[in-house]
Amino acid sequence: MTADSGQRTADSKRQFAVGVDFGATRIKMGLVNNRGKVLARKVVPTLKDISPAEFVRTVKNEITELLSDSFKCRDCVGIGIGAPGLVNSQRGMIQYLVNINGWENVSIAQALGRRIHLPVRVDNDANVMTLGELVYGAGRGCKNLVCLTLGTGVGGGIIIGGELYRGATHAAGEIGHVAIEQDGRPCACGGMGCVEAYVGNRRIIALGKGKFSSPKQISDAARRGDRFALSIWEQVGTHLGTALASVVNLLNPEKIVIGGGVANAGGLLLDVVRKTVKERAMEGPAGSVKIVKAQLGDNAGIVGGAVLAFSGQRTAFSKTVR
Numbered sequence: 001m002t003a004d005s006g007q008r009t010a011d012s013k014r015q016f017a018v019g020v021d022f023g024a025t026r027i028k029m030g031l032v033n034n035r036g037k038v039l040a041r042k043v044v045p046t047l048k049d050i051s052p053a054e055f056v057r058t059v060k061n062e063i064t065e066l067l068s069d070s071f072k073c074r075d076c077v078g079i080g081i082g083a084p085g086l087v088n089s090q091r092g093m094i095q096y097l098v099n100i101n102g103w104e105n106v107s108i109a110q111a112l113g114r115r116i117h118l119p120v121r122v123d124n125d126a127n128v129m130t131l132g133e134l135v136y137g138a139g140r141g142c143k144n145l146v147c148l149t150l151g152t153g154v155g156g157g158i159i160i161g162g163e164l165y166r167g168a169t170h171a172a173g174e175i176g177h178v179a180i181e182q183d184g185r186p187c188a189c190g191g192m193g194c195v196e197a198y199v200g201n202r203r204i205i206a207l208g209k210g211k212f213s214s215p216k217q218i219s220d221a222a223r224r225g226d227r228f229a230l231s232i233w234e235q236v237g238t239h240l241g242t243a244l245a246s247v248v249n250l251l252n253p254e255k256i257v258i259g260g261g262v263a264n265a266g267g268l269l270l271d272v273v274r275k276t277v278k279e280r281a282m283e284g285p286a287g288s289v290k291i292v293k294a295q296l297g298d299n300a301g302i303v304g305g306a307v308l309a310f311s312g313q314r315t316a317f318s319k320t321v322r
C-alpha cells in the first residue's frame with residue numbers, strides 16, 4: 001500500500017478521519033486528511049483506571065468540539081482508535097489493557113459508534129503506529145515492514161505483503177518479548193530475558209546508575225563525548241540489535257522503523273543496532289534491510305488511527321491508499 005497523490009475528486013479532498021491515541025497517561029485525538037496531514041488535534045489527560053463509559057463520554061465530547069464548522073461530520077469517514085493492550089480488531093473489542101484496570105472484553109467500537117454515529121475501528125497501539133508509518137511515514141512504499149516503538153514498554157507491528165499481520169489471536173508483533181537470554185532478566189510479561197527487560201525506559205535509566213534520570217540526558221551527555229553515556233547506548237543498541245537480527249532472519253523485512261521516545265537517541269542508538277544486525281543476521285537479509293527512525297513522532301498514533309478508519313471505508317481508502 002502506498003499513499004497516492006494522483007487523481008482525487010473534489011469530494012475526497014474534503015474527506016478526513018479521526019485518529020484516537022488511547023494512552024495510559026494521555027488521550028490524543030486528531031482530524032487527519034487523506035494525505036496524512038493532521039488538521040486539528042486535542043490532548044486530554046487519561047483519568048486513572050478510566051472506565052469504558054468515561055472514555056466514550058470524553059472522546060465523544062472532544063471529537064464533537066474538534067468537528068467545528070470548517071470540518072463537516074458528513075466528510076468524516078470514521079474513527080480509528082489505537083489502544084494499549086490486546087485488541088480483537090475484527091470485533092472492535094478491547095480484550096484487556098496493560099496499564100488500565102477494568103477493561104475486559106469491552107466492545108468499544110460499538111459503544112462509541114452508537115454515541116457518535118460514525119464507524120469506529122480499534123486496534124493495538126503498536127499496530128496502529130505501524131499503519132501510520134507504512135502509509136504516511138518512514139515505511140511508505142514498503143510491502144514488508146517491521147515497526148518498533150521504544151518506551152517504558154517495547155511494542156511492535158508487522159506488515160507482510162502490504163497487510164498488517166495480526167496473528168491467530170490478535171497478539172502478533174510483540175517484539176519486546178523476544179528473548180535474547182535464556183535465563184535472563186525477569187520481564188513485566190512474566191517471562192525471562194525478553195529484550196524489553198534490557199532496552200525499556202526503566203532499564204536504560206537504571207544503567208545510568210543515578211547519574212542520568214532520562215534517556216534524553218544520556219543522549220545529551222553522549223553527544224558531548226561522555227564515555228559512560230556512550231557505553232549505555234552501546235549496551236542498549238547491542239541488545240536491541242540482537243533481537244532484531246532474529247527478526248530480520250525470520251521475516252526478511254525491507255525496513256525496520258524505530259519510533260517512541262527512546263528512538264530520539266537517533267544515531268547513538270541506531271548505528272549500534274545496524275552494526276549488530278549486520279554482524280548477527282544472515283548476510284542476505286542483513287544486507288538489504290534498512291533500519292530507520294520513525295517519521296510521525298508524537299502524531300504517529302493519531303495518523304495511524306486515521307489510516308485504520310480510512311481502511312474501513314472502502315471508497316475513501318481505495319482513493320487514498322492502494
Ligand SMILES: [Zn+2]
Nearest residue numbers: 177187189194
Ligand atoms: Zn517479556
